[in-house]
Amino acid sequence: MLPSGNPPSTPTDHLSTDSLSTDDWPSKDLIGSDRSGLPPAGETGDVDAVLAVLQEVPDPEVPVVSVVELGIVRDIDWQDGRLVVSVTPTYSGCPATEAIEQHIVEALVASGYSNPLIQRRLSPAWTTDWLTDAGREKLRAYGIAPPVGSTSKRSLTGQSDPVVPCPLCGSEATERVSEFGSTACKALYRCRDCLEPFDYFKCL
């Protein structure tokens, strides 16, 4: 089931998979936490094995970060023996959403999961707080400044312009050049010390 129109091409040639592991999945407790009970024996599967597959599905916009590290995989479950993966889009109306879901299905099918179902979960909305620490490190290594602070903290202080350290040299002498960087999800900043421009993954 390809989405109509042309999904954005996904460069994966520089995706490193050997450094990925499920060890940094911080919210394993989330999985199943909203289930009323465990499925009957024989109708469930290995959540860690599914996570290992999803760890290799890149975010189309930031291919160094997997969909697990992005925090959009919210639940892994089995219904009547069929694998069901719940996914929360990063931004409602984000054009990458259908492509991401398609990539997840393709990766699962390639790993032997027949006919997996992707459920789009819109509530609660995704926030940058769900980015894993490993995901933030990969953003920084990729030259993208990860979100600063948490959305809840920001709403308390009312601050809208956090100090964004330069991902290249670590300097805090940075300035915002444009509200929008290479994608709508990012802002363009510039470092006043090393003079390099960089993308800032905006806090949502």
Ligand SMILES: [Zn+2]
């Ligand atoms: Zn710098």
